[in-house]
Each structure stands twice: as structure tokens, then as C-alpha cells.
Amino acid sequence: MTARVLDGKAVAAEITEALRPQIAALTAAGHPPGLAVILVGDDPASAVYVRLKSQRAHDLGMAHRQISLPATTSEAELLALVDELNADPAIDGILVQVPLPRGIDKDRVLDRVLPSKDVDGFHPVNTGRLWQRRAAFVPCTPAGVIELLKRTGVDLRGMDAVVIGRSNIVGKPMVALLEQMDCTVTLAHSRTRNLPEVVGRADVVIAAVGVLEMVKGAWIKPGAIVIDVGVNRRPDGKLGGDVEYGPAAERASWITPVPGGVGPMTIAMLMTNTVRAATQRG
Numbered sequence: 180m181t182a183r184v185l186d187g188k189a190v191a192a193e194i195t196e197a198l199r200p201q202i203a204a205l206t207a208a209g210h211p212p213g214l215a216v217i218l219v220g221d222d223p224a225s226a227v228y229v230r231l232k233s234q235r236a237h238d239l240g241m242a243h244r245q246i247s248l249p250a251t252t253s254e255a256e257l258l259a260l261v262d263e264l265n266a267d268p269a270i271d272g273i274l275v276q277v278p279l280p281r282g283i284d285k286d287r288v289l290d291r292v293l294p295s296k297d298v299d300g301f302h303p304v305n306t307g308r309l310w311q312r313r314a315a316f317v318p319c320t321p322a323g324v325i326e327l328l329k330r331t332g333v334d335l336r337g338m339d340a341v342v343i344g345r346s347n348i349v350g351k352p353m354v355a356l357l358e359q360m361d362c363t364v365t366l367a368h369s370r371t372r373n374l375p376e377v378v379g380r381a382d383v384v385i386a387a388v389g390v391l392e393m394v395k396g397a398w399i400k401p402g403a404i405v406i407d408v409g410v411n412r413r414p415d416g417k418l419g420g421d422v423e424y425g426p427a428a429e430r431a432s433w434i435t436p437v438p439g440g441v442g443p444m445t446i447a448m449l450m451t452n453t454v455r456a457a458t459q460r461g
């Protein structure tokens with residue numbers, strides 16, 4: 180079997196284009212959706228992500244503020260900025276790019292963002308609401324993965340899914356969302372015993388570990404759906420995923436490429452969440 184490729188770039192473009200009428204209506208009513216993106220420090224990968232997010236908000240005609248602060252910024256200064264944006268009626272969504280520099284307590288900062296402006300879905304209130312299947316802002320990367328899975332047209336009910344990686348940003352919310360799709364979900368991580376066997380049982384594999392080609396093609400169950408969340412640097416400087424793409428594509432039914440798979444979906448879901456925040460504002 181040779182896998183069909185899930186084109187995240189095309190799906191992301193479709194999703195963002197579909198937002199334009201809502202953005203136009205909000206703008207006509209005098210209040211375009213407003214997104215604030217905060218970058219602290221000089222992590223080069225974060226700088227790229229933040230620029231892409233601001234660019235897309237700009238392309239869609241949203242009001243956006245990109246705030247870049249030096250790595251020397253204190254936690255108190257960052258909290259004061261979040262307070263200011265929380266109170267700003269022109270801002271509907273606030274995103275604090277992580278990781279944050281050492282010396283800043285990430286949890287304290289993320290907890291400070293109003294849950295109603297938490298378009299990243301990182302606030303514990305939104306996390307809790309997600310696990311209870313109540314309306315919530317869902318973290319953008321796992322939400323994007325679900326959109327890609329829906330595009331396969333495969334009925335996922337009862338399927339065995341394995342998520343590799345237990346981060347708050349991807350792995351854990353991914354488990355909640357797959358459970359809501361009626362999958363039987365296994366959360367694998369760095370202490371998981373016999374990972375090849377665990378992966379080999381799965382009809383759906385979500386790789387979110389951040390290690391280049393750690394998931395071998397030979398592990399994949401023939402016909403499985405493989406979603407690669409990893410964005411890693413190859414020795415030659417190019418980007419590569421967490422999955423050994425070529426051999427995995429020979430066994431899978433569907434697979435996402437890196438780049439051009441999950442990455443563009445993250446941004447599309449951020450735009451979706453921001454428009455939703457703007458629509459729901461009081």
C-alpha cells in the first residue's frame with residue numbers, strides 16, 4: 180500500500196478562507212477580530228512561528244499586535260502586559276509563545292490570560308472544559324490534527340489510536356479529542372515499554388515527540404493513518420518529522436508530510452479560535 184498524502188497546506192487554506200465572511204461581518208460592525216501575539220526572547224524557531232501567525236492574521240484583515248520582548252523581561256513585566264491585553268477591548272485573543280526564557284514561570288503567565296481570550300487553549304479552565312466535553316478553546320495543533328483526520332473520511336469510531344508524546348500543548352489534549360471521536364486511546368511517552376509493539380497495534384498514530392524519525396516505518400500497521408506533528412532539523416538543515424516518512428508511507432493508508440502537514444493547520448486553528456473569541460465577546 181502507498182499512503183495518500185494529507186495536504187495540510189491546502190486544508191489550512193480552505194479553513195482560513197472560510198473565515199473571511201465572518202471577519203468581514205465583524206469588521207463591518209466596527210470591531211475586527213483582534214489577536215495579540217507575545218514573543219519573549221530570541222529563540223529562532225519561536226520567532227518564525229510568531230511571524231507566521233501575525234502574517235496570517237494580517238492577511239485575513241484581523242487587527243493584530245505582535246509584541247516582541249527581550250529575554251531579560253521580568254515575569255512581573257510580562258504579567259502586566261497580559262493584564263493590559265486582557266483589559267483591551269480591541270484584543271479578542273492573546274497568545275504567549277512558549278517556551279519562555281528561564282526565570283519566568285510559564286504556568287503563572289499562561290494562567291493570567293483570561294480564559295475567554297485564551298485562543299491557544301492552554302489555560303487550565305479550558306483544559307478542564309475540554310476534558311469534560313464542554314465548549315472550550317482547544318489547543319491549535321491537536322485541533323488541526325482532528326481536522327486532518329476528518330478529511331480522510333475514515334470512520335474512527337472504535338479504532339485504536341496511539342499518541343506518542345505527553346505535552347500539555349499536543350499529546351494530552353490530543354488524547355481528549357481522540358476519545359471524543361470514540362477512539363480507544365493509548366498515550367505513549369519516553370518511559371513506554373516496547374514502543375514498536377504499541378505503535379504496531381494502532382489504526383491511528385499521532386507522533387509528537389520532537390525527535391527526528393524516531394518512529395520507524397516498519398512499526399506502522401499496514402493501513403494505519405499516520406499524523407506527524409514533529410518539526411525537527413535534519414543534519415542538512417532541512418525540516419523533518421518524527422516519523423520515518425518513506426517507509427511509513429509504504430505501509431500507511433494516509434500520512435502527513437513535514438513540512439506541509441500539521442504545521443499550517445496549527446495556524447489555521449489559531450485563526451479559527453480568534454474569530455470565535457471575537458464572535459463570543461461580550
Ligand code: GUN
Pocket residue numbers: 274275276277278299319320348445
Ligand atoms: N510553542 C509551540 N507550539 C505553540 C503553540 O501552539 N502556541 C504557543 N503559544 N506556543 C507554542
